[in-house]
Amino acid sequence: MARNLESGMDSLFARRREGEADESVPLAERLRPDTLDGICGQQHLVGKGKVLRNLIERDTVPSMVFWGPPGVGKTTLAHVIAKTTDAQFVTFSAVTSGIKEIKEVMARAEDARALGRRTIVFVDEIHRFNKAQQDAFLPYVERGSIILIGATTENPSFEVNGALLSRCKVFVLRPLSEEDLVALLRRAVEDPRGYGGRRVEVGGEALRAIAAFADGDARSALSTLEMAVLNGEEGPDGAVTVGEEDVAQCTSRKSLLYDKAGEEHYNIISALHKSMRNSDPDAAVYWLARMLEGGEDPLYVARRVTRFAAEDVGLADPRALEIAVAAFHACHFIGMPECTVHLAEAVIYLSVAPKSNAAYIAYERAKRDAMERTAEPVPLALRNAPTKLMKEVGYGKGYRLAHYEEKKIADLQCLPDGLEGREYYTPTEEGVEARVKARLAQIKAWKAELKRRRGNGGAGNAGDGEG
Numbered sequence: 001m002a003r004n005l006e007s008g009m010d011s012l013f014a015r016r017r018e019g020e021a022d023e024s025v026p027l028a029e030r031l032r033p034d035t036l037d038g039i040c041g042q043q044h045l046v047g048k049g050k051v052l053r054n055l056i057e058r059d060t061v062p063s064m065v066f067w068g069p070p071g072v073g074k075t076t077l078a079h080v081i082a083k084t085t086d087a088q089f090v091t092f093s094a095v096t097s098g099i100k101e102i103k104e105v106m107a108r109a110e111d112a113r114a115l116g117r118r119t120i121v122f123v124d125e126i127h128r129f130n131k132a133q134q135d136a137f138l139p140y141v142e143r144g145s146i147i148l149i150g151a152t153t154e155n156p157s158f159e160v161n162g163a164l165l166s167r168c169k170v171f172v173l174r175p176l177s178e179e180d181l182v183a184l185l186r187r188a189v190e191d192p193r194g195y196g197g198r199r200v201e202v203g204g205e206a207l208r209a210i211a212a213f214a215d216g217d218a219r220s221a222l223s224t225l226e227m228a229v230l231n232g233e234e235g236p237d238g239a240v241t242v243g244e245e246d247v248a249q250c251t252s253r254k255s256l257l258y259d260k261a262g263e264e265h266y267n268i269i270s271a272l273h274k275s276m277r278n279s280d281p282d283a284a285v286y287w288l289a290r291m292l293e294g295g296e297d298p299l300y301v302a303r304r305v306t307r308f309a310a311e312d313v314g315l316a317d318p319r320a321l322e323i324a325v326a327a328f329h330a331c332h333f334i335g336m337p338e339c340t341v342h343l344a345e346a347v348i349y350l351s352v353a354p355k356s357n358a359a360y361i362a363y364e365r366a367k368r369d370a371m372e373r374t375a376e377p378v379p380l381a382l383r384n385a386p387t388k389l390m391k392e393v394g395y396g397k398g399y400r401l402a403h404y405e406e407k408k409i410a411d412l413q414c415l416p417d418g419l420e421g422r423e424y425y426t427p428t429e430e431g432v433e434a435r436v437k438a439r440l441a442q443i444k445a446w447k448a449e450l451k452r453r454r455g456n457g458g459a460g461n462a463g464d465g466e467g
Contacts, residue, residue, distance in 0.1 A: 028222040030193045031184075032076055034083045040184045040218055041176040042073055052171055059085050063141050063148040065126065065156050065165070067443045069264075070172030071217030074151035077173075078122045081149065086117035093125075109146045119146045126150030127159035134161045141167050175216025182211045183251035184218055185225055199239035200229055206247045213251040224250050265296070269304055272347070277312050281351035288347050289340075298339050302328035305346050316431035323349050339391075354431030362425035369419060376416030409443060411450040 022024040033039055037047045037055055045052040053063045063083060066074040070355040090105055109119035121137070123129065140146045141164065148168065150156075156165055176184075185207045188194035202225070210228065214221035227250040232242040268290050275283035293300055302324070309324035327346035385395035400410035415422060427437035 026223070027188060027194060027226040028219045031188055031191060031222065032079055034080065036080055039073055039076060039080065041180040042077075042173055045171055047175070053446075055086060056081055059087075061085070061120070061147060061149070062169055063146075063167055064169040064171060065150040065152060065160060066171050066173055067152055067154075067156050069175055069216065070153055071214070071219035072173040072175060073218065073308045074173060075124060078124075078149055078151065082122070085118075085120060087147070088112055090119060090121045092121060092123045099133055099136050102133060104290050105142045106136070106145065109140060112430055113145050119145045120149060122149045122151070124151050125153075127152040127154040127156070131161060134164050138164050153337055176214075176218055177216075178208065178211045181214055181216075181218065181221045185210060185221055188222055188225055195229065199237070200232070200242065201239065202228070202242040203244070206242055206244050207246050209244065209251060228314065229452045268294075269301075272301075273304065273308055273312075276308055276347060276351045277355065279351055279355070281348045282353045284346055284347045288343060291319075291334065292343070298331040298336055298343060299328065301343055302331045302346075305343065305350065308350055311360045312357055313350055313353045314356040314359040314433065315436050316428065316433040317356035318432060319351055321355050325432075354433075356428045356433045358425060358427050358433065365424040369422065374418065376418050379413055379416065381412060382414060407446045409446050409450070411447075411454055 036056060038044050044050065046056075047053065051076060056077075068074055079093075082091075088109070090109075092102070092105075105119075105121065105346065109121070112119050123137075126134070128458040137146070137148055138161070141148050148164075150160065150168070152159060156168075156170055160168075166359050182204075185202075189200055189202055190196050205229070207225075210221055210224045213224060224247075227249050228242045231246045232240040233246075234240050268287055272284055272287035275287055288301065292298060306321070306324040306328055309320040312319035322423060323346050327339075327342045330342035380394045381396065381398040383390070383395040390396070398412075400412055402410045402412075405411075413420060423456055425440075427433045427440060429437065
């Protein structure tokens with residue numbers, strides 16, 4: 001029920017006089033706990049007897065990095081440490097702090113260390129600091145002038161300098177479970193810092209819907225609850241009722257956890273690739289949808305699918321590559337959202353196709369020899385001889401055109417001398433490749449027969465040819 005501005009302001013001031021929470025502050029911030037017992041989830045780190053809890057309670061925290069998705073408690077843990085430590089606690093923002101500010105704080109930390117006082121420096125979103133900014137912390141961490149605590153949503157292996165990371169303990173925070181989020185939302189309704197000073201009624205199904213929508217993110221869950229309360233119906237007595245329809249309006253569009261430039265991008269494309277490889281079309285289509293609905297460029301997905309067709313299906317089903325390339329062209333022609341069905345068709349086809357990575361393995365074996373062994377010359381018989389001089393020095397000598405030979409195979413060495421007899425391609429028994437394997441076995445048998453004849457002094461080939 002809508003309320004006019006004047007009555008709304010009167011109600012707000014009345015609640016403040018009665019000691020209720022200041023609702024101009026976001027609900028997630030009002031409910032941020034000051035103690036470890038108030039933290040939602042992360043019991044593998046802050047449960048009784050767990051290592052991080054012990055370090056915080058003893059005030060002996062080392063330099064460390066909190067790594068996890070948004071809204072799982074990284075900043076909250078730093079907040080608890082700030083409330084419990086005897087050390088100076090300094091917060092840096094990767095967005096607003098430069099090297100000058102870092103060095104100023106480091107100088108003050110050195111002075112405090114000389115007086116026997118520790119300094120804890122918290123860097124939120126440390127992955128946003130560039131290499132020079134991260135390097136500015138390194139000597140002070142090494143000397144023990146500061147204890148560095150970083151928080152990041154990105155894989156620190158890629159985003160934090162190796163030298164700095166090696167001096168930090170990494171704690172991995174997990175997405176909150178639906179049960180954790182429902183408990184947090186109930187606390188928000190009952191806690192005086194939340195809506196405990198008001199009469200807000202939210203049913204269990206509505207809370208579960210919000211928890212499911214938040215997808216492990218406490219901040220998202222509390223923000224959605226806040227929107228639902230604002231959208232709820234206020235009765236004559238001031239009580240607000242939040243129904244499932246109110247919640248549905250606030251959860252009509254899910255914001256997927258997907259960073260096209262970050263680790264989740266690589267996690268999900270890996271999940272898509274491995275689901276197709278494991279012949280699981282349902283999982284593959286799910287990860288495809290996660291990428292496309294999260295905003296990924298369909299052409300990127302199509303390129304990866306095309307690579308998969310050759311790398312993991314290969315000659316077990318040669319049509320796989322045709323279908324993947326066709327899906328790429330369809331994406332290019334019509335774009336999103338229409339091309340989702342073309343990618344889904346390709347992903348499903350590749351998932352259920354027989355699998356062979358023999359072509360991939362063949363190339364990797366050949367690459368290893370090409371990169372690691374001496375670069376031997378091309379056999380003279382395989383070289384073209386467009387000039388008289390080339391013919392005189394032996395280019396093309398002994399070449400036999402396979403079209404004119406028995407079985408269409410010439411007695412001809414095509415690998416360099418040092419690699420003669422080397423085998424790179426080993427076909428499987430999967431799909432069409434079983435026929436390829438049988439054909440290759442015939443070819444090898446014929447070549448062996450030609451070699452035997454040559455060894456016995458017989459004619460190696462049926463006739464001359466040119467090429």
